Amino acid sequence: MIEVKNVLKRFGKLLALDNLDLELKRGECVALIGPNGCGKTTLIKSILGMVLPDRGTITFNNINIRDNNEYRRHIGYMPQIGRYPENMSIGQVIDMIKHIRGEQATLDNELYELFEIEKLSGKKMSALSGGTTQKVSATLAFLFRPQVLILDEPTAGLDPVAADILKNKIIDAKNGGALVLITSHILSEMEDMVSDVVFMQEGKLLLHKDVDALKAETKQDTVARSIIHLLKSDAQ
Numbered sequence: 571m572i573e574v575k576n577v578l579k580r581f582g583k584l585l586a587l588d589n590l591d592l593e594l595k596r597g598e599c600v601a602l603i604g605p606n607g608c609g610k611t612t613l614i615k616s617i618l619g620m621v622l623p624d625r626g627t628i629t630f631n632n633i634n635i636r637d638n639n640e641y642r643r644h645i646g647y648m649p650q651i652g653r654y655p656e657n658m659s660i661g662q663v664i665d666m667i668k669h670i671r672g673e674q675a676t677l678d679n680e681l682y683e684l685f686e687i688e689k690l691s692g693k694k695m696s697a698l699s700g701g702t703t704q705k706v707s708a709t710l711a712f713l714f715r716p717q718v719l720i721l722d723e724p725t726a727g728l729d730p731v732a733a734d735i736l737k738n739k740i741i742d743a744k745n746g747g748a749l750v751l752i753t754s755h756i757l758s759e760m761e762d763m764v765s766d767v768v769f770m771q772e773g774k775l776l777l778h779k780d781v782d783a784l785k786a787e788t789k790q791d792t793v794a795r796s797i798i799h800l801l802k803s804d805a806q
């Protein structure tokens with residue numbers, strides 16, 4: 571569904587993505603993990619067309635994304651920090667985005683309802699807490715029932731109840747056949763959600779494995795312990 575081939579991206583002298591290859595398929599929930607600054611957000615933004623790689627190709631359903639903007643309609647994106655027009659209310663932002671998309675298809679209002687956004691819809695974006703902004707971002711990411719969800723630290727700043735609602739929503743999307751790409755530094759949190767793990771370091775892809783293979787190979791019973799096991803054995 572998404573194929574990243576030999577992608578290289580420099581920011582000045584810094585090599586943020588170093589000849590990266592990655593294939594992502596429908597129905598997978600992929601944990602994209604790695605230390606701060608290893609290139610996770612740069613990779614996500616390259617897939618979204620927000621960062622232009624210096625070299626390499628990215629295809630979405632076999633079409634090079636450079637030749638086609640249309641693919642973006644199929645992706646729901648939840649950024650690490652959502653930025654919205656400060657003077658608009660939540661309700662105005664949601665209406666504006668619905669208007670821009672102009673879609674007739676039935677919307678997925680589940681998060682809107684579970685996060686009780688209606689009650690807050692008159693609040694200005696500038697007055698929102700970080701957690702409420704995250705709830706708005708999550709609601710928008712799922713609203714148009716996208717085939718692909720790209721979620722950058724989705725539960726950061728959410729209270730435990732909201733984080734649980736979002737986790738269940740992610741599991742439902744995966745079970746419904748969507749491709750979910752998710753970054754988080756809290757490995758334990760991804761345990762029930764992910765089917766595959768992609769580990770990056772210094773712009774390179776070090777590992778791409780499904781969780782059962784990963785656990786079997788490392789003889790560990792959780793994703794978190796498997797990754798820690800790998801990191802420790804790498805350091806020795």
Ligand SMILES: Nc1ncnc2c1ncn2[C@@H]1O[C@H](COP(=O)(O)OP(=O)(O)OP(=O)(O)O)[C@@H](O)[C@H]1O
Nearest residue numbers: 581582584586604605606607608609610611612613
């Ligand atoms: N627009 C930019 N201009 C210059 N350098 C950048 C830019 N965006 C990212 N970088 C650099 O590229 C490297 C990779 O950054 P990136 O945000 O992709 O890392 P990350 O893995 O998402 O980190 P984190 O876990 O902290 O979110 C970092 O060294 C970062 O400082």
